[in-house]
Amino acid sequence: MINGLEKCRIRLGMLPLVDAAPLLVARSYGFFAKHGLEVELSVERAWAALRDKVAAGVLDGGQMLAPMPIAATLGLDGFAVPMVTAMVMSLNGNSITVSKHLHARMSRHLPDVADAGAAAIALARVIEEQRASGERRPVFAHVFPFSAHHYELRMWLASADIDPDNDVQLCVVPPSQMVSELESGRIDGYCVGEPWNEVALQRGVGVAVASKHEIWNNSPEKVLGVTREWAHEHPNTHRAMVAAMIEAARWLDQPENRLEAAALMVRDSVVNAPAASIVASLRMRTGGIVFHRGAATYPWRSHAVWFILQMLRWKQCWMAPNFADVASDVYRCETYREAAALVGEPCPRAEYKSEGARHIGSSTPSTDGGSIMLGSDAMLDGSIFDAADPLGWLQLQRHGHPAVEFASLEFANVRQP
Known part of the structure; x- marks a missing residue:
């Protein structure tokens, strides 16, 4: 064990997308190195390939779609290798x-x-x-x-x-x-x-x-994912990896750094797309990609519950799990807080929040005794999602869209957040 890290050399996967920028920035601008990590990035062409390599241990972890660790943990993806995330990489996009x-x-x-x-x-x-x-x-x-x-x-x-x-x-x-x-x-x-x-x-x-x-404004897009087993065997490495990524995300949400990040992606030929499209995609604008501001990196467990509800709503899952258990197992707020403490990052005190009713200027109490400004979270259908009553929200969706047939679900012994 070097500097308290169980593993110093790690390999992380990503797809050729501009919201993979935190991984590139953390590697190229020394944030990983600052926390004792030597990171190799592997550019994958499809999400299934990235998931399979993480599940098999070929990759230590990487950029994942926000619902992927949940589906893997619930055994819905055909692999059934439980996965976790302790950090959101981006919102919008x-x-x-x-x-x-x-x-x-x-x-x-x-x-x-x-x-x-x-x-x-x-x-x-x-x-x-x-x-x-x-x-x-x-x-x-x-x-x-x-x-x-x-x-x-x-x-x-x-x-x-x-x-x-x-x-x-x-x-x-x-x-x-x-x-x-x-x-x-x-x-x-x-x-x-x-x-x-x-x-x-x-x-x-x-x-x-x-x-x-x-x-759904300011909703989670990508997360930093690893298998549950890897997180258990490498807690210090996991914490260091998240800390480095928080710093990279913080750097990326400085307006003057976005053009530099775009130049980095073009220089490294990570995304096979015209430079002008990469620059346009990364520029800071209303509705654009968010990496850090508004507690963007925090893994809200209410988001995990919302994704489980989508799996139920659209017949990917036929029996409702214990929402609170799955959310706490997969979205690791505790690991995030430990990593954030290493880099002086304020954290929300809560683990759940409602979605759909918040407007610009809303805030949430933070663990340092202050507060964190949150972005708007309005939804297109006008619904308000309360994680304390997920099945109530799902029932409203049934009645709201008569043209859509919903699955017949089993809800026995469901524990809600």
């Missing part, structure tokens, strides 16, 4: 993009100033026209079954009473292949992280019609 052809048809039903909700309603009308004329259903892609992209796409469709399982066809496509699939006509739209929406826009093959910011 996704968009739903449609082909120019589909957007032209939607435009006939769009007002002059259209938002995500109006775009969903316009799509519903196009689907009605296609059904009447015997055309095929639109095909929409997302990146992984257990991803915020998947649930955001379904949430957007359901907001206009479009049944995601019957009115459209959903499929999985790796992020870096989205633009080529759209351009070829094999898909009509997709939900993906940047820079692949920006690339479609700059190439003139697609139009973004809804952002994650509009669907």
